[in-house]
Amino acid sequence: MIGFVGGTGPEGRGLALRFALAGETVMIGSRDLGRAEEAVNSVSESAPPGSIRGGLNDQIAANSDIVFVAVPFAGHQPTLEGLRDQLDGKIVVDVVAPLTFSRGQVSAIVVDEGSAAQQAQAILPNSRVVAAFQNISAEDLLIPDRAIDSDVIVCSNDSEAKAQIIALANIINGARGVDGGKLENARYVENFTALLLNINRIYKAHSTIKIVGI
Ligand SMILES: NC(=O)c1ccc[n+]([C@@H]2O[C@H](COP(=O)([O-])OP(=O)(O)OC[C@H]3O[C@@H](n4cnc5c(N)ncnc54)[C@H](OP(=O)(O)O)[C@@H]3O)[C@@H](O)[C@H]2O)c1
Secondary structure, three states: OEEEEOOOOHHHHHHHHHHHHOOOOEEEEEOOHHHHHHHHHHHHOOOOOOOEEEEEHHHHHHHOOEEEEOOOHHHHHHHHHHOOOOOOOOEEEEOOOOEEEEOOEEEEOOOOOOOHHHHHHHHOOOOEEEEOOOOOOHHHHOOOOOOOOOEEEEEEOOHHHHHHHHHHHHOOOOOEEEEOOOHHHHHHHHHHHHHHHHHHHHHOOOOOOOOOOO
């Protein structure tokens, strides 16, 4: 079971939809049961029956084997602190890119720990934190038949967890999981999202990332 904390936003719903389309059972989490149900309804029509369910964040964190964290950076630390027990021993996939938006410019927020993912590992020392999917556009994920022509760079200090998430990235139509090394490298992937969003504004496009030469 794959769960999404903060799954009601476009990124959580988009990834949940793609994994459901690939045959996984997913749970969309929220701080509010009504919002979770609304989010499930918004994507279920495109997915196999029964493959997407909803619930409260803490229930989903407790009941999932792999837990995605898809909240805005402002809610990242308090959300994870509140779920420490439920996330003990679990694979926690952090998709958060800490960004600020001001006067047409997107900028990366400097995180004391180095990156959102490293902050997650500091808050959750007993969880297997993996950083991934920060560069994948939610808008594209939410169009079920659109191929995601992109690499997904996956960083973690836990090799086995990292391999599982690379395999998960590979089941999304068009996407390719790439081993991005240690969790320390997550900062480069998170920060690169700011550049991609600024490029998107210039070209009025959905840019993404592909690694060549490997
Ligand atoms: N959007 C993209 O294209 C994209 C692409 C790559 C990565 N990301 C990353 O993915 C994450 C989610 O993006 P998004 O656009 O889906 O975000 P979002 O819509 O702003 O937020 C996702 C969900 O998080 C919950 N939430 C909001 N504020 C919160 C808080 N202070 N504390 C706890 N929960 C809170 C809300 O769910 P409830 O109210 O239902 O609890 C909300 O629906 C972000 O960190 C972003 O950097 C986004």
